[in-house]
Amino acid sequence: MTKPQSISVTAPIxxxxxxxxxxxxxRFIDGMETTKGGLIAILHKAQSIFGYLPRDVQLFVARKLGIPGAEVYGVVSFYSYFTTKPGGKHTISVCMGTACFVRGADRIxxxxxxKLNVESNEITEDGLFTLKDVRCIGxxxxxxxxxxDDKVFGRVKEDELDDIIKKYKS
Incomplete structure (x- = not known):
């Protein structure tokens, strides 16, 4: 898995x-000096491009790297960062790790x-937000x-949630 395979991208599946x-x-994959050990970085880039990692994107990556599709799927399904379903315009992640849970993340x-009328790991009806519970943000x-998205809000209190949501509704 050192040099990307040359495959034709004339039509996606x-x-x-x-x-x-x-x-x-x-272009991203071809621009890598080596793809050895680069699967996670490639999947991160793919998810940033497509917004999620559908089967066709996973297979494309597998073919480019000359590895089994099952290997790519194994990585995608193992790491909670990766998603195989499209999400809302903004992703709200609530850390449910021990420190956060003890300090009220369950109530948050x-x-x-x-407030969003949605369950965890679902998209709001207007497509604006995906709500996720995550194990640890660090x-x-x-x-x-x-x-x-990529903005961290710390020491969040329940009465601050309306203001946080409002920032992303416009």
Whole structure:
């Protein structure tokens, strides 16, 4: 898995996925000095391009790297960061790690479910938010932590949730 395979990207298997995105991913992979040990980085890039990792994208990566599709799926399904379903425009992640849980993360996520009228790992009806409960964000000193996209909100209180949501509704 040191040199990317040369494959044709003339038509994606799934016609709903834009060709430009496959080309962008291919350029990224081709631009790597080596792909050995690079599967996770490639999947991160693929998810940032497509927004999620559908089967066709996973198979494309497998073919480019010359590895079994099952190996790619194994990595995608193991790491909670990766998703195989499209999400909302913004992802709200609530850390449910020990420090956050002890400091009220369970109440935070329940309140968000009420406010957004959605369950964990689902998309709001308007497609604006995906609500996720995650194991650990790695900011235990700021517990409880809520992350919207890449922005971390620390020491979150229930009465601050409306303001956080409002920032992303516009």
């Amino acid at each position: 799934n016609q709903e996925l834009p060709m430009e995105k496959f080309h962008e991913l291919e 996520i329940e309140r968000l479910k009420e 900011a235990c000193g700021l517990a409880p932590v809520v992350m919207v």
